Amino acid sequence: MTVSKTAEKSSEKPGDAAKGRKDAAEAQPEALQLGELSEQLGYVLKRAQLKVFENFLRCMASLQLTPAQFSVLLLVEKNPGRNQTEIASTLGILRPNFVAMLDNLESRDLCARIRSTNDRRSHILVLTDKGKAVLTRAKKLVATKHESRLNELLGQANREALLEMLSKIANEF
Amino acid sequence: MTVSKTAEKSSEKPGDAAKGRKDAAEAQPEALQLGELSEQLGYVLKRAQLKVFENFLRCMASLQLTPAQFSVLLLVEKNPGRNQTEIASTLGILRPNFVAMLDNLESRDLCARIRSTNDRRSHILVLTDKGKAVLTRAKKLVATKHESRLNELLGQANREALLEMLSKIANEF
DNA sequence: GATAATTGTTATGGACCATATCAAATATCG
DNA sequence: CGATATTTGATATGGTCCATAACAATTATC
Numbered sequence A, B: 001m002t003v004s005k006t007a008e009k010s011s012e013k014p015g016d017a018a019k020g021r022k023d024a025a026e027a028q029p030e031a032l033q034l035g036e037l038s039e040q041l042g043y044v045l046k047r048a049q050l051k052v053f054e055n056f057l058r059c060m061a062s063l064q065l066t067p068a069q070f071s072v073l074l075l076v077e078k079n080p081g082r083n084q085t086e087i088a089s090t091l092g093i094l095r096p097n098f099v100a101m102l103d104n105l106e107s108r109d110l111c112a113r114i115r116s117t118n119d120r121r122s123h124i125l126v127l128t129d130k131g132k133a134v135l136t137r138a139k140k141l142v143a144t145k146h147e148s149r150l151n152e153l154l155g156q157a158n159r160e161a162l163l164e165m166l167s168k169i170a171n172e173f
Numbered sequence C: 001g002a003t004a005a006t007t008g009t010t011a012t013g014g015a016c017c018a019t020a021t022c023a024a025a026t027a028t029c030g
Numbered sequence D: 001c002g003a004t005a006t007t008t009g010a011t012a013t014g015g016t017c018c019a020t021a022a023c024a025a026t027t028a029t030c
Helices: A035-039 A041-059 A067-078 A084-090 A095-107 A129-154 A156-172 B035-039 B041-059 B067-078 B084-090 B095-107 B129-154 B156-172
Strands: A111-115 A123-127 B111-115 B123-127
Touching (some): A035 B067, A041 A067, A041 B041, A041 B129, A041 B156, A067 A111, A067 A129, A067 B035, A067 B041, A084 A095, A084 A123, A095 A111, A123 A129, A129 A156, A129 B041, A129 B156, A156 B041, A156 B156, B041 B129, B067 B095, B067 B111, B067 B123, B084 B095, B095 B111, B123 B129, B129 B156
Antiparallel strands (some): A111 A123, B111 B123
């Protein structure tokens, strides 16, 4: 089911008509049959996810935010006063792996760690002013350039149905 | 948007009632607000994909097949006489990374490389008898234990609609 | 006050992905 | 034909992400 992020090499010249013929001495490449693969949930899900992330990165190129970083900023904004463990765990990120991520966001002055006075072990996470501004711009980019494509592609009703089904899978599968 | 594969540590004791209270001196953990995150296509898509892969691996534990390996076997079965480059590229796997994967399948006698007589550079891929038998069993496991869950969860009609929407995203996003 | 648990952190290894490069074989073209 | 370019499978290598063990500092527990 694996699908890499490689851009298809596109060695096909769209000008040539008559594709798929076999009798001529041409012996064209002849595309493979996906068969049952296109009905496999995991396969289609993975391919879709890669495409969506790819598009997300393009839309956010000006802000240099990955999907993971965007999710951290969103969650910190919505949940002020939480520490690293809490933010990381609700995102499914392991604490050790969250450290470098925060180092990055902090070095770019998007997010700050503050020693908690209640529990001096933990670091309270907050967005900096720049972080808030960047997040605001990021949200607009995502809404206008990224999520909007879903509506164009599926329509509003289907888009909502899709999100709901995916959430159900994520929570109950 | 990142979501790791970590199993939630489940430090919650389901026996305790009265969750989410705040007035008592207990000061419970209080779950974070996902906010707009739960509406982000990429976030939900990734979480769903991880859950599906996780379930797939559990269902295939007896056969020790990953989603990627299963997809290779499926594609080789459906397209006999193709070489490594063709199989790998249609799966989005880069040729260099496909080598180790085939080494694995071949060492387990599920798949074989055969030097082509037409073009002695290329290796024709075929399933061994054992590979065919394993694939047959794998298909049954996937159908009865894995894909069937989708029907239970969404219903037949919704399941088909989901697959179609995901394919659309994978192909046209 | 001794022991256990938690928080952030480092180190480390594995899985997956991507690029450059190579030898062998084939294709192309003068 | 023969020189050059291309293709195929393969190796080496680096990057990113994910997972576990271990540690010091701090706090909780008894």
